[in-house]
Amino acid sequence: NLNYHKSKNILLCHYCGFKSALKRKCINNESCDFIFCGPGVERIAEELKIKFPKKNIEIFSSDSFKKKESKSIIDKIENNKINILVGTQLISKGFHFPKLNCIIVIDADFTSHGYDLRAAEKNIQMYHQLIGRAGRDGIKSTVYFQTHSPKDQMLKDISNEDTHIFLNKEIELRKKNKLPPFYRFISLIVTGKNEKLTEADAIKIKINLSKYLKQEILGPVNAPIFRINKKFRCRLLIRVPKENIIQKKLNFAINKIKLSSGIKLTVDVDPISFN
Known part of the structure; x- marks a missing residue:
């Protein structure tokens, strides 16, 4: 359950708060080399800086969004001083970014499947909140979903303007499988x-x-x-x-x-x- 936080150079459990240094000793008593995987915000920001060296890129997450820095970051966003904002789900939580006109959801199907029966419901809520961040001042905006499953029905339902399509399908699925709210x-x-x-x-x-x-x-x-x-x-x-x-x-x-x-x-x- 440990996630690597590069800015702090630690491994952190997001459930119990356990912290650990990254250093490990291999069998031959030498330092281990690690291969990092997954679309973390720090990794994405690094790759974007290589691809777009002239763009001002900032990270918007609970790690970077401290009380002292929060106002400064929001002011930069509102004044269009940040070109690319790399954020976690925090970015969908009611902020007003008037100049934001393009949103890309990385690994959109990462949390769509699994053990949580409400995964689809939670995702469609979050994605609609996220979509609401773009084009709020009437500016034409675009939302892209990066996915390994382009034919995934949930993503198709999200992109459909009629949200009742998803809701009607979900309610029938839950009724059939004896799930809440039935x-x-x-x-x-x-x-x-x-x-x-x-x-x-x-x-x-x-x-x-x-x-x-x-x-x-x-x-x-x-x-x-x-x-x-x-x-x-x-x-x-x-x-x-x-x-x-x-x-x-x-x-x-x-x-x-x-x-x-x-x-x-x-x-x-x-x-x-x-x-």
């Missing part, structure tokens, strides 16, 4: 420093809950973010029809379960995050 999920995250013990307790939790609950229990499986702060994570999902209220039964059932020492159970009703 069904509710209750997430159970089991954490512990011992991997095997964590997995064993997750299985024990499912067996015991099945004695008291008639609802479908999915899992246990390794959580998408399998380890945070030196603790392993397993997850279960309880799928519940929307009209059913099972919190009291669930609470009663959980209180009957004796967890192993060092194992923690976290319950999240209607989870927003599926990490």
Whole structure:
């Protein structure tokens, strides 16, 4: 889960805040060479400076956007002193850039697929916010999506001016697959420093809950973010029809379960995050 931040020259976990130096010793006791991958803002900015050496290029991210510097950066953008702005999702959050007339979304399909059932919904919200940054003063603007899947239906739906096309398809998909808002999920995250013990307790939790609950229990499986702060994570999902209220039964059932020492159970009703 460690991400490299070049400006600080550290590896940083965005979930628990763990920091580490980049230096590593190889088997032969010499310094390791690293190959960096992924479209990070720092890497993109470096490549743009090579391609466009005469352009004024700035990074717009939570790392670079400190309180003292924020006003200066925004003033430069508003006064058209920055030619190319390389930003994270932060750039879509309600800022007014009157001269912005071209937006390029790098790796647009990177977060479109995976374990989060709301990925498409979140992406279409973010992309529409992002698109709203361009051409706000009536200037003709263009938005490009860089993608490995140009035939991806979600990207086609985003580029369509009628947002109801996506919404209608998404609602039918969720209804068919028994997903929110037609069904509710209750997430159970089991954490512990011992991997095997964590997995064993997750299985024990499912067996015991099945004695008291008639609802479908999915899992246990390794959580998408399998380890945070030196603790392993397993997850279960309880799928519940929307009209059913099972919190009291669930609470009663959980209180009957004796967890192993060092194992923690976290319950999240209607989870927003599926990490």
